[in-house]
Amino acid sequence: MIRRIATGGRLALTVAAVALAQPVAAQAVQPATLPAIIPTPVSMTLGTGSVTLGRSVVLVAAPGTDPATVALVRAILTEAGVQAVTSAQRVAKGGAQTRVVIGAADAAIVRDALAQSGATPDDRPEGYTIAVTAGGEGGGLITLAGRDADGLFHAAQTLRQVVRRPMVPALVIRDHPAMPIRGTIEGFYGAPWSMADRTSHLDFLASVKANTYVYSPKDDPYARDRWREAYPAATLTALGTLAQRARADHVDFVYAISPGPSICFSDPADAAALERKFDALRGIGIRSFYVALDDIEYTKWNCEADKAAFGASGAEAAGIAQSRLLNAVQADLTAKDPRARPLIMVPTEYYDAKDSPYKAALRKALDPRIVVQWTGTDVVPPAISIPDAKAATKAFGRKTLLWDNYPVNDYAQSAGRLLLAPYAKREAGLSDELTGILSNPMNQEAPSRVAVAGVLAFAWNDAGYDADLTWHAAARDLAGGDTRATAALLTFFDTQHLAPTFGSQPWQEQAPRLKAVLDGVRERLADGDADARRRAIADLAAQADALADASDIIRSGVVDPGFATQARPWLDALQLWGRALQLTAAGLGAADQGNAAAARYFADAKRLAAQAAAVQTIPGATRFGGAVKIADGVLDRFIADAPGLIAS
Structure with a gap:
């Protein structure tokens, strides 16, 4: 069955759909990979094989398990594409249907499920264990064991990340917090x-x-x-x-x-x-x-x-x-x-x-x-x-x-x-x-x-x-998992990278990714090689497009709406700075070709940069308001210096 998920308003085939469309022999050699879990678990070990959730899953909750956590796990499975989550009192052996067991680590049914996976419970406060074991007929066993009620709740949060992939790798996670x-x-x-x-x-x-x-x-x-x-x-x-x-x-x-x-x-x-x-x-x-x-x-x-x-x-x-x-x-x-x-x-x-x-x-x-x-x-x-x-x-x-x-x-x-x-x-x-x-x-x-x-x-x-x-x-x-929106957010984050202190020296630098690109452009323009100059200007134009487009992508409805609302003036200014950099790239391109239009491009870039620098924070939103800062000391400096980088 081909399952589809919404991605940024468009429908995309999942990896599961692609896998089902491949020959059985090709599927068999697909390696399982370790998922990225945040916060990083204390211990995470891959096993053999993987588990497909499929259309239906059997959920077995140990007696005394918090009903709210049971409901949360049920919602996570549904969110992952499972159409039917049925309840059971015991864990059936084998079969093509995946079984999910949840409960306290000392509950008999949970202990038995962990034993089937060769896993042991984490015994630290707020600790948990997740064990995923592949079955012979495509199903498998997923066990969530909590050291306490908080630990089981944390296990559910990790499960949410694990089942984002349609093929869940066999693994054992043992985890607990370092700080109380x-x-x-x-x-x-x-x-x-x-x-x-x-x-x-x-x-x-x-x-x-x-x-x-x-x-x-x-x-x-x-x-x-x-x-x-x-x-x-x-x-x-x-x-x-x-x-x-x-x-x-x-x-x-x-x-x-x-x-x-x-x-x-x-x-x-x-x-x-x-x-x-x-x-x-x-x-x-x-x-x-x-x-x-x-x-x-x-x-x-x-x-x-x-x-x-x-x-x-x-x-x-x-x-x-x-x-x-x-x-x-x-x-x-x-x-x-x-x-x-x-x-x-x-x-x-x-x-x-x-x-x-x-x-x-x-x-x-x-x-x-x-x-x-x-x-x-x-x-x-x-x-x-x-x-x-x-x-x-x-x-x-x-x-x-x-x-x-x-x-x-x-x-x-x-x-x-x-x-x-x-x-x-x-x-x-x-x-x-x-x-x-x-x-x-x-x-x-x-x-x-x-x-x-x-x-x-x-x-x-x-x-x-x-x-x-x-x-x-x-x-x-x-970004709700949307790849394009994630990239736009990271572009924006980079322009807000500076971390000030009460002194004059920040403890994190401003716009390191953007600065590396702009420094690279300066170096290649200074090198004097014609091909290198053209590539540098093309790279600059691509970076300018990313900056200019990021705000609209962030506001498109995929990203958490609270973020776009609260960051509004910064997104307004980012778009203006991006357009100013686009004009700067056009000016450098024209100057490189000896085109007299370069001066007009640079003048327009200067005008837009001034507009961007004048954008103000939302009145009353912060204790100290004022002009919005976007990659200050990096982007503004490059745009100001650009007319002197190539003689026109």
């Missing part, structure tokens, strides 16, 4: 995400096996300036709905409050206000909490009572006062919910690993159960090494939870930018010194997924993390 906490913190300044953005983001987090989302928008008045006040009923209901979605996505919804600008640490009324706030949120299903004490002054008290209780204001006194309050909050949380996760806090000194009186006070006085966040060696660190993390462990007296300020773009140096470079320059092995990583994303939720996918893949398996492969996978995911 993996996710994002909506902790930026400026316009918060909408509830729809947050819902989309939670679903995205589930797809990359994250387990934590921290609600901490700086511009939520009830979490910061008016933290003592109760939320309006409508907002509380919306947060409850969001927390429910997080549970369905196996993501821990953590509510963060920022009382630092006004709290009186020694006032029992303020401690009670914190507890009341958390009680109200516990009532809507939120069970994890966080107290943020960043971006505040500790050189002065907010009340005279603190001076009487802790002495003159200063770093050490602040550490003691904060510890006393947080310890009381932790005790209250545990008393009211013994299963609650530990309180998380972000300290006032969050941005380095140097010892200090403040850190010493936290180290000595803070309840050891409380999780401490740390942003690395700077607010926006250019790199993070194992020695850096070891120093933080020593300074805070516990392994820290990394708050990585990437790809957040709420500071002046990031004005006009989307930060879309791969997640890089974090050392493999950090999982031994961190309790986890939370990425602080951009105000633009969908574009944030490009870098966040890398953060979470690194947190899952830092030893096996590949930045470029994960970057490409993020583009494919946003």
Whole structure:
């Protein structure tokens, strides 16, 4: 049977259709290949043969398996083209029909299925095993075994990637996360995400096996300036709905409050206000909490009572006062919910690993159960090494939870930018010194997924993390698997590759792929060979076409619509810059032929470049707006220099 799938609005034959059209002998020699899975599993081994899902599959769920996960697996199989998924209580032997077994690794039916595949279960928290064994009549056995409910859910997310190919190779995957906490913190300044953005983001987090989302928008008045006040009923209901979605996505919804600008640490009324706030949120299903004490002054008290209780204001006194309050909050949380996760806090000194009186006070006085966040060696660190993390462990007296300020773009140096470079320059092995990583994303939720996918893949398996492969996978995911749209996204991502810091030097360079092409054009034009010049100009024209066409491809409806909406001004500017480069290529071609039209082409390119440079960010979308940056320092420089590269 020829099965067809929609690809970018067109119908394309699948590999399965091609395989069915070939002679049996030709099919028999087709090799199985290892699939690309993101995040990279801890262990993935190919077996012999492959399994075809076919029209119908038998699904066997072990007793006690979460019905939602069973439904998810059923939906994944249907999405992969299976027309009938029938349920059974036991695993039948042999036959042409593929059987899928799911459940806890210690369930008898799952143990037996793993044994048939010669596989053993992963025994780490959130761990899972997937075993695929080919059958003699074309069917096979696929087993998903979870160490726990979260592990089985993660197995389903991996299955989604495995069955994208119509011929599923025989293999065994044993997998578990390297870091216990993996996710994002909506902790930026400026316009918060909408509830729809947050819902989309939670679903995205589930797809990359994250387990934590921290609600901490700086511009939520009830979490910061008016933290003592109760939320309006409508907002509380919306947060409850969001927390429910997080549970369905196996993501821990953590509510963060920022009382630092006004709290009186020694006032029992303020401690009670914190507890009341958390009680109200516990009532809507939120069970994890966080107290943020960043971006505040500790050189002065907010009340005279603190001076009487802790002495003159200063770093050490602040550490003691904060510890006393947080310890009381932790005790209250545990008393009211013994299963609650530990309180998380972000300290006032969050941005380095140097010892200090403040850190010493936290180290000595803070309840050891409380999780401490740390942003690395700077607010926006250019790199993070194992020695850096070891120093933080020593300074805070516990392994820290990394708050990585990437790809957040709420500071002046990031004005006009989307930060879309791969997640890089974090050392493999950090999982031994961190309790986890939370990425602080951009105000633009969908574009944030490009870098966040890398953060979470690194947190899952830092030893096996590949930045470029994960970057490409993020583009494919946003493009819904469409090859042309994926290429257009990668072209666009490259123009947003620069990663700034609080200093003058970025920690990732701008537009490396485009720069390599443009540098190559310069070199071949300088070489003086006529054929080399013509080839260089042709290559430049092709690159210009890719830039000019990318925006329309991204907006064509295949790519996640949120991405196109939130990146609108950047896509507008990209198209103008692409057209300016097309005119530049035409100008160089004319100049190479001694054609007087070269000057007109260059003048038109300059005019379009000026229009592109004037495109502004969406007002109010980010804390610092301004002119949109597209491959700045690379593309603009080449267009400006081009008229002088060939005498006309």
